[in-house]
Structures are given as C-alpha cells and as structure tokens.
Amino acid sequence: HHILEIEHLRHVYPDGTEALRDVSFSVRHGESVAVIGANGAGKSTLLAHLNGHLLPHSGEVRIGHVPVDRSTLQEARRTVGMVFHDPDDQLFMPTVYEDVAFGPMNLGLTGDELKRCVAQALRRVDAEHLAGKAPYHLSAGEKRRVAIATVLSMSPDILVMDEPTNGLDPYARRQLIGLLKDFRHSKIVTSHDLDMVLEVCERTVVLSQGVVRADGPTLEIFRDE
Ligand code: ADP
Numbered sequence: 050h051h052i053l054e055i056e057h058l059r060h061v062y063p064d065g066t067e068a069l070r071d072v073s074f075s076v077r078h079g080e081s082v083a084v085i086g087a088n089g090a091g092k093s094t095l096l097a098h099l100n101g102h103l104l105p106h107s108g109e110v111r112i113g114h115v116p117v118d119r120s121t122l123q124e125a126r127r128t129v130g131m132v133f134h135d136p137d138d139q140l141f142m143p144t145v146y147e148d149v150a151f152g153p154m155n156l157g158l159t160g161d162e163l164k165r166c167v168a169q170a171l172r173r174v175d176a177e178h179l180a181g182k183a184p185y186h187l188s189a190g191e192k193r194r195v196a197i198a199t200v201l202s203m204s205p206d207i208l209v210m211d212e213p214t215n216g217l218d219p220y221a222r223r224q225l226i227g228l229l230k231d232f233r234h235s236k237i238v239t240s241h242d243l244d245m246v247l248e249v250c251e252r253t254v255v256l257s258q259g260v261v262r263a264d265g266p267t268l269e270i271f272r273d274e
C-alpha cells in the first residue's frame with residue numbers, strides 16, 4: 050500500500066556536509082505529502098534521491114517496494130515524475146507539443162497513441178491551447194503547467210514537485226492549486242508556500258538539519274510549528 054518508502058536515508062556531500070542524517074518516511078498510494086523546512090534543511094538533496102539523481106550513502110529509497118539503485122535507475126526515473134524548481138530546466142524543445150511528447154516518444158509511443166497521450170496531459174493542466182507555442186514565449190504560470198504536463202505524459206506513479214507555486218502571480222497560483230487538488234496522484238511537494246501546502250497536502254513532513262523533525266496531518270503540524 051506504500052508507493053514510496055524512505056528508510057534511514059543518509060547523504061554526505063564530498064566536502065563532508067551531512068545533508069541528510071537519518072530520514073525515514075513513507076507515502077501511500079494517492080497520498081499528498083509536503084516536505085517543508087528552512088533553506089539548507091535537505092529538501093533538494095532528498096528530492097534528488099527519489100529518482101536516483103543522487104544515490105544514498107546508507108539507507109534506502111524504495112519505489113513500489115523496489116530499491117532505487119544503479120540497476121533500477123531507469124525504472125525509477127519513469128515512475129517518479131520529477132517537476133524541477135525551474136520550468137526552464139524541463140522545457141527545451143521548439144514547441145510545447147514536442148516537449149510533452151518527448152518522454153512518451155522515448156517509451157515508444159507513436160502516431161495517434163502519442164497524440165492522445167500528449168493531448169490528455171495538456172488537458173489535465175488546462176494547456177491544450179498552448180500545444181503549438183514556443184515554451185520560451187509562455188507566461189510563468191503557463192510554463193509551470195506545461196512542465197507538469199511533460200511529466201504527466203509519462204504516467205508516473207508518483208509526482209514530485211519542487212516549489213510548484215514559486216514565481217507565480219496570485220491568479221496563476223490559484224489556478225495551479227486548483228489543478229493540483231484535482232490530481233489523484235501520490236504527490237510529494239516541497240514548498241515555502243504554506244497556504245498552498247494546507248490546501249493541497251493532507252500530510253506534512255518537517256525536515257531540519259537532515260532529520261525529520263515532525264510528520265503528521267498538515268493541520269496539526271501547522272498548529273504546532
Ligand atoms: P534545501 O533544499 O532544504 O535548501 P539542500 O538539500 O539544498 O537543502 O542542502 C542541505 C545541505 O547540504 C546544506 O547545508 C547545503 O549547503 C548542503 N549542500 C547542498 N548541495 C551541496 C553540494 N553539492 N555540496 C556540498 N554541500 C551541499
């Protein structure tokens with residue numbers, strides 16, 4: 050029943066910084082979990098372990114009960130939909146359509162099947178009308194939604210988003226929150242936007258200096274913090 054299990058995860062950077070000391074928590078199917086914490090708490094380091102961008106010094110990350118290691122890296126990157134901090138890191142093709150088609154094409158989708166997959170991903174973020182546009186010309190909110198679509202088109206088992214409301218104006222932010230609330234996916238979201246967390250994530254994990262300081266229902270965590 051757990052889609053993601055993180056067990057005694059520890060990561061030390063080459064300069065000796067203990068970014069993650071001992072982090073454990075699990076995410077159930079369909080659950081939305083926020084990971085919050087001050088700058089330097091270890092959030093980015095944690096996210097980088099979820100798709101094998103970094104591998105742990107000790108401890109383990111399991112996705113669908115399969116440990117992420119060198120032999121399972123490819124599968125982990127497919128099942129974990131990672132939406133980066135900066136949408137510009139995710140959008141690199143001439144058109145929105147091509148960006149959203151990139152992942153499923155690599156998985157072997159072609160023809161009508163590919164078109165349907167791209168259309169569906171764009172529809173889920175209210176961005177069908179942007180298919181022919183150059184990502185470069187999009188607004189911040191549009192870029193953010195398209196970046197999410199590039200990941201949704203891969204049918205991830207779990208969606209991981211780093212500061213999804215960062216840089217959005219109030220209208221674009223509201224629109225994005227509305228969409229995120231409608232996703233049935235298991236989600237992990239890092240954010241300093243606590244109002245968004247309150248609306249989108251039923252559970253919150255508080256990281257501090259590389260350890261989990263609190264983990265529980267978002268309302269309770271916010272009351273206590
Ligand atoms: P957060 O995302 O919560 O701001 P990070 O995971 O980026 O936290 O950083 C956790 C700790 O690891 C910080 O002390 C940070 O300075 C350090 N750190 C991050 N990346 C590196 C790196 N490549 N080399 C050395 N230390 C790093």
Ligand code: ADP
Binds near residue numbers: 096102131138211
């Ligand atoms: P940020 O400060 O925007 O959070 P980082 O310093 O953590 O970015 O990461 C630097 C670059 O590494 C980013 O531009 C991003 O493209 C890439 N990156 C970050 N996290 C991951 C990840 N989990 N998997 C793959 N690439 C990543």
